Amino acid sequence: MSRIEAITAAVPAAVAADSLGQAVVRVPRESLPAVAAAARDAGFTMFLDLCAVDYLTRDPRFEVVVHLLAMDPPERVRLLAGVPGDDPIAPSITGVFAGADFYEREAFDLFGIGFSGHPDLTRLLLPDDWQGHPLRKDSPVGSVPVVFKAASDRTHETSVGSPSSGHHEPETAT
Amino acid sequence: MASPAGPPNILTVSFNRAVAWARTRSMWPASFGLACCAIEMMATGAAHNDLSRFGMEVFRASPRQADLMIVAGRVSQKMAPVLRQVYDQMAEPKWVISMGACASTGGMFNNYALVQGVDQVVPVDVYVPGCPPGPQSLMHGILTLQEQIQDKARGR
Amino acid sequence: MSKPPHVVTGDLEAPADTQQAKSTDIAAGQSERRSVHEVWVSGTEAPDEMRRFTDEGAQEMLADESEAVLAGQRGSIVVDDYIPGRESPEDEIQILNMGPQHPATHGVLRLHLELDGETIRRVKPIIGYLHTGMEKTAEALSFLQGPTNVTRMDYLSPLHNELCFSLATERLLGIEVPERANAIRVMMTELNRVASHLLWSATTGLDIGALSMMIYGWRERELVLAFFEKTTGLRMNHNYIRPGGVAADLPDGWEEDVAGIITGVRAGLRDYEDLLLDNPIFLERTKGVGVLAPEEIHAFGITGPLARASGIGYDVRRAFPYSGIEQYDFDVPVFDGGDVYDRFLVRFEEIRQSLRIVEQVKGAMPRGDYRSEDRKVTPPPRARIDQSMEALIHHFKIFTEGFKVPAGETYQAVESARGELGMYLVSDGGAKPWRLHVRGPSFAHVQALPAMLTDSLIADTIAALASADPVMGDVDR
Numbered sequence A: 001m002s003r004i005e006a007i008t009a010a011v012p013a014a015v016a017a018d019s020l021g022q023a024v025v026r027v028p029r030e031s032l033p034a035v036a037a038a039a040r041d042a043g044f045t046m047f048l049d050l051c052a053v054d055y056l057t058r059d060p061r062f063e064v065v066v067h068l069l070a071m072d073p074p075e076r077v078r079l080l081a082g083v084p085g086d087d088p089i090a091p092s093i094t095g096v097f098a099g100a101d102f103y104e105r106e107a108f109d110l111f112g113i114g115f116s117g118h119p120d121l122t123r124l125l126l127p128d129d130w131q132g133h134p135l136r137k138d139s140p141v142g143s144v145p146v147v148f149k150a151a152s153d154r155t156h157e158t159s160v161g162s163p164s165s166g167h168h169e170p171e172t173a174t
Numbered sequence B: 001m002a003s004p005a006g007p008p009n010i011l012t013v014s015f016n017r018a019v020a021w022a023r024t025r026s027m028w029p030a031s032f033g034l035a036c037c038a039i040e041m042m043a044t045g046a047a048h049n050d051l052s053r054f055g056m057e058v059f060r061a062s063p064r065q066a067d068l069m070i071v072a073g074r075v076s077q078k079m080a081p082v083l084r085q086v087y088d089q090m091a092e093p094k095w096v097i098s099m100g101a102c103a104s105t106g107g108m109f110n111n112y113a114l115v116q117g118v119d120q121v122v123p124v125d126v127y128v129p130g131c132p133p134g135p136q137s138l139m140h141g142i143l144t145l146q147e148q149i150q151d152k153a154r155g156r
Numbered sequence C: 001m002s003k004p005p006h007v008v009t010g011d012l013e014a015p016a017d018t019q020q021a022k023s024t025d026i027a028a029g030q031s032e033r034r035s036v037h038e039v040w041v042s043g044t045e046a047p048d049e050m051r052r053f054t055d056e057g058a059q060e061m062l063a064d065e066s067e068a069v070l071a072g073q074r075g076s077i078v079v080d081d082y083i084p085g086r087e088s089p090e091d092e093i094q095i096l097n098m099g100p101q102h103p104a105t106h107g108v109l110r111l112h113l114e115l116d117g118e119t120i121r122r123v124k125p126i127i128g129y130l131h132t133g134m135e136k137t138a139e140a141l142s143f144l145q146g147p148t149n150v151t152r153m154d155y156l157s158p159l160h161n162e163l164c165f166s167l168a169t170e171r172l173l174g175i176e177v178p179e180r181a182n183a184i185r186v187m188m189t190e191l192n193r194v195a196s197h198l199l200w201s202a203t204t205g206l207d208i209g210a211l212s213m214m215i216y217g218w219r220e221r222e223l224v225l226a227f228f229e230k231t232t233g234l235r236m237n238h239n240y241i242r243p244g245g246v247a248a249d250l251p252d253g254w255e256e257d258v259a260g261i262i263t264g265v266r267a268g269l270r271d272y273e274d275l276l277l278d279n280p281i282f283l284e285r286t287k288g289v290g291v292l293a294p295e296e297i298h299a300f301g302i303t304g305p306l307a308r309a310s311g312i313g314y315d316v317r318r319a320f321p322y323s324g325i326e327q328y329d330f331d332v333p334v335f336d337g338g339d340v341y342d343r344f345l346v347r348f349e350e351i352r353q354s355l356r357i358v359e360q361v362k363g364a365m366p367r368g369d370y371r372s373e374d375r376k377v378t379p380p381p382r383a384r385i386d387q388s389m390e391a392l393i394h395h396f397k398i399f400t401e402g403f404k405v406p407a408g409e410t411y412q413a414v415e416s417a418r419g420e421l422g423m424y425l426v427s428d429g430g431a432k433p434w435r436l437h438v439r440g441p442s443f444a445h446v447q448a449l450p451a452m453l454t455d456s457l458i459a460d461t462i463a464a465l466a467s468a469d470p471v472m473g474d475v476d477r
Helices: A003-010 A029-042 A100-111 B009-026 B036-045 B080-088 B099-106 B135-153 C045-054 C067-073 C136-139 C145-149 C160-175 C179-208 C213-233 C256-276 C280-286 C294-299 C340-362 C382-387 C389-399 C441-447 C447-452 C459-467 C472-476
Strands: A015-019 A023-029 A046-054 A062-070 A075-083 A088-091 A114-116 B068-072 B095-099 B127-128 C092-100 C108-117 C119-126 C406-414 C419-427 C437-440
Touching: A003 A023, A003 A029, A003 A075, A023 A029, A023 A088, A029 A062, A029 A075, A029 A088, A046 A100, A046 A114, A046 B135, A046 C294, A046 C437, A062 A100, A062 C419, A075 A088, A088 C092, A100 A114, A100 C441, B009 B135, B036 B068, B036 B095, B036 B135, B036 C213, B068 B080, B068 C136, B095 B099, B095 B135, B127 B135, C067 C119, C067 C136, C108 C459, C119 C447, C136 C145, C136 C437, C145 C160, C145 C437, C160 C179, C160 C406, C160 C419, C179 C213, C179 C256, C179 C280, C179 C340, C256 C340, C280 C340, C280 C459, C294 C441, C340 C459, C382 C389, C441 C447, C441 C472, C447 C459
Parallel strands: A023 A075, A088 A114, B068 B095, B095 B127
Antiparallel strands: A015 A023, A046 A062, A062 A075, C092 C108, C108 C119, C406 C419, C419 C437
């Protein structure tokens, strides 16, 4: 029995598929820790990656993607778990793979997906008091319009922001 | 440059020039390498392009012992207060070289995460463009700064 | 709080923060901090405020963390008590902050260390000081512009980043690149591995105290960088390996240049080994220091020289070969001490093996095109644009809108100088990636720092940290 078959046998809710020649297992989000444990027992002992994707118009909106690796013989598997946009919570797999810690924090930081059971779900890459989750598709890139000196009337050096926004009092953060 | 004694005269200007000469000949940088530009900054200090001939190979770990801060790399929003704190700890006279495109203007990353130009946070004396600027560009920037200091002493 | 005199706001409205499963535990009073899109000129704030700007609140190491957090910070997967624990009174415990501006953290890494005398009890790495939003920027750039962005992630092996992105894009496109392009890619990435390891040995030597390593390592690295500048136009961050092939063919006389690099680096390598490997001070500082056990390697996803120094012989070039690397003869060095000394041995040997591959490529470089013929993907030669309307249109479409990549998702990994560098690329059928996630090896290695550093002496921190070879561009992206 191949490793993938061992996973789908252990957790019936998991569905194996193929994506451009790569092995993929789709799981409902509640079964993610069970499938991760089954994968580890089937031979995928090394944790590689956990990330999130925002599909915006699809339902479920988010997808948590886990990549695992088996060493001997080398084989990879990808676990996909859909997470709905109105209830962005997934169970944490830090109990199965300790290395998922930082990756889940990063997914929380950039996408706002909560991981229940994570020991310390705080922002990782962005400052603590940052508002919003920038990698969501409805979040803009955040580019700042660049004004060239020759085009502006001002005499001081800063060139960021539109010419009118130079000196007004800042609004308090809402 | 007027002195307390009155308008500049031959004595004060010569003294200022001597002081500027001394300052430029041993300007110690604070190590503030952030990203790729830091690698080229290290390359400028290494044997091939030698910063030691300008008296600058000692990158001081403590900003209190440094005169020059070369901001080498992209400054993220999280790093900006740290940058300012390090700059404030340096003693006068101090200068800042903004090395690379990201430090000068935000570079190719015009997005939420970076401060668009380190001159939003600290006053900059010389901007060195490049991504990353090669060691020769950085040295040109350093020499330009030295000229600036000496020109100021001459009252230009 | 006094208003600073000069504030400029960007014109971005932060989106409303509606759905958070667990809000961050921010201390009261910090909500009045200015929004991150304002900048300020400091010097007008009170000292208390200055301190608040760099104290991250929830990110600091606290004395009363939960059990699960403490276990993580103590790195307690495998308890290898180098210095056995003892209960010290509370006033002998000290939390020390190291970084983010520090001469020896290899970038902007911040470590909170809980010290009991000189022994480290807990470690908390705090990252994000180099977060550049590259994954978001990737969604705004076309696939042809993608390599310019990813090349700056792991800035010590930029060609590996570009190769990984190009391979992922080519897999989604379903195209093959010519043999010559593959051979050029292999040669350039192996030279990049050599340059990266040389820099690593220089900076790690400097951190350990062998100051002359800094000069020697850079000396040989300049040979490689000069060749890169001749071929790609830049010393670093080349944007040379692009989807469809490489940007330009190798220059005339490249065989002599490469032969010079091989001889120069081999001679330098002999110097480094004579300098370091038998030196009693070096042995004291590196033997038995920063040990990682195999269980920790599997749990944290540690790959590359770090794993191969602990006995796990995983190399992406062997396990999932790419770009025709399997046709070249090379060994993958594996040692099993797991300490800093073995990591030196692994990397020095990898330099030798990479030079061996480069020599083979040089002797057997295939003729042919350096990029794919598919005109929808690679731009036409400049001369053709004057002659053919179709060539002009292709050129225009490729450089303005970009070529469209069929919808799909893929994960592509390469063996970079630090370990398995992977990219998960999702396309929606458009000209820009829908999502690019980069699995940087250093991100996993920084997570494993508690496991490496706890229950050892603070003097060993620098050696162990340096041997992990973290590149913060890879960690923070």
